[in-house]
Amino acid sequence: MSQFPRQMDDRSRRQVAVWLLVCCSMIFAMVILGGVTRLTGSGLSMVEWDPIFGVVPPLDQSAWEEVFAKYRQSPEYLKVNVGMDLHGFKSIYWFEYSHRLLGRTIGTVFLLPFLYFLFRRKLSARLVPRLGFAFVLGGLQGLLGWYMVQSGLVDNPHVSQYRLVAHLSLALVIYAYLLWLLYELVFPPADTSGDRAAGLKTAALLLLGLVATTIVSGGFVAGLKAGHAYNTFPKMGDHLLPPAGWALQPGWRNLFENIATVQFDHRVLALLTFTSVLLLWLWCWRRRPAPAVRTTTHLLLLMAVIQVTLGISTLLLHVPVALASLHQTGALLVLTLVLLLNHRLRSAQAKKIRP
Secondary structure, eight states, X not given: OTTSXXXXXXXXXXXXXXXXXXXXXXXXXXXXXXXXXXXTTOXXXXXXXXXXXXXXXXXXXXXXXXXXXXXXXXXXXXXXXXXXXXXXXXXXXXXXXXXXXXXXXXXXXXXXXXXXXXXXXXXXXXXXXHHHHHHHHHHHHHHHHHHXXXXXXXXXXXXXXXXXXXXXXXXXXXXXXXXXXXXXXXXXXXXXXXXXXXXXXXXXXXXXXXXHHHHHHHHHHHHHXXXXXOOOSSSBTTBSSOGGGGOSSSGGGHHXXXXXXXHHHXXXXXXXXXXXXXXXXXXXXXXXXXXXXXXXXXXXXXXXXXXXXXXXXHHHTTOOHHHHHHHHHHHHHHHHHHHXXXXXXXXXXXXXXXX
16 A cells, blocks of 8 residues: 555545545435335335346336236235236336446446546555445445345245345445545544543444444334334333234244334334433533534434434324335434544544544
8 A cells, every 4th residue: 555645635635525425425315215115115126137237227118018027927916916007016116226226326436436546546545445345345235135135036025124134234334434434534533532531432432333223123123014013102002012022932033023022122222312312412511522522412412303203203104105214314314423423522642644
């Protein structure tokens, strides 16, 4: 890496920051579109995907008939959507097609500028391997997406919730990873050294883990369509946890495969996350950290209130697509702000070299 500069000049830093902002925005949109695809039952509409020429959709009636004929041989059509006409098929096909095309576009938008910045030596020696690792993760995400879809194209027309959560989790990892690199380029470190700041940094890191766990638990809710059951709050019907919540054996399966338990877990984690955000905000309000940190905690608390409201509303209204999509958007915004808070709380002394 000796041919790359140790530090980037201001112009290169701005250019790379804009590029990463575009990539993060596209991944954000990709996660939301993936959620809509799941909510509309569109994920299994494309029974094959050509990685080279698959970018071209059906362009005429005969092409549509050919694609639809392949879908009519799939388990989803034979067991779930039997009798669906071509018009109905198009309505689900376009969601899945758009999701796959956006994923492919993200790869192109990442790779071509990356190669340009490499060629022009605009990246620092520290940033090159980190961005290369991000590209590898993106390739693995594409493979994992197809592996997920394959689980619903065999006998049971249902995507494995385990593969769905793995696909979502890797998307979140890539988003958070690139977002952190963007933060390092854009925001100067706040001086938060000291014993009080050290405790606050630990709390913020634990909150990040809790937010990530809550989002992942939401993936299991989506994978099992658990939001369509027990549409009451705060109780689930007449119970806090219905008797069916521990019906599967061995017991650990209930945490990932039982609709009642999965929804209960997500409720508990969501409320625990909200309470943690509130307590962290109170801590910052009393101890008066750096202005950048205080501003971030204000925004985080506001977004947490909105997110809890969206979650409860989505449940009570039986998971309307638009509201459920807003709920997923809110989750990503909470994650974005928690990452920003953790970045703001890094010690300036520990960051001697900017990327």
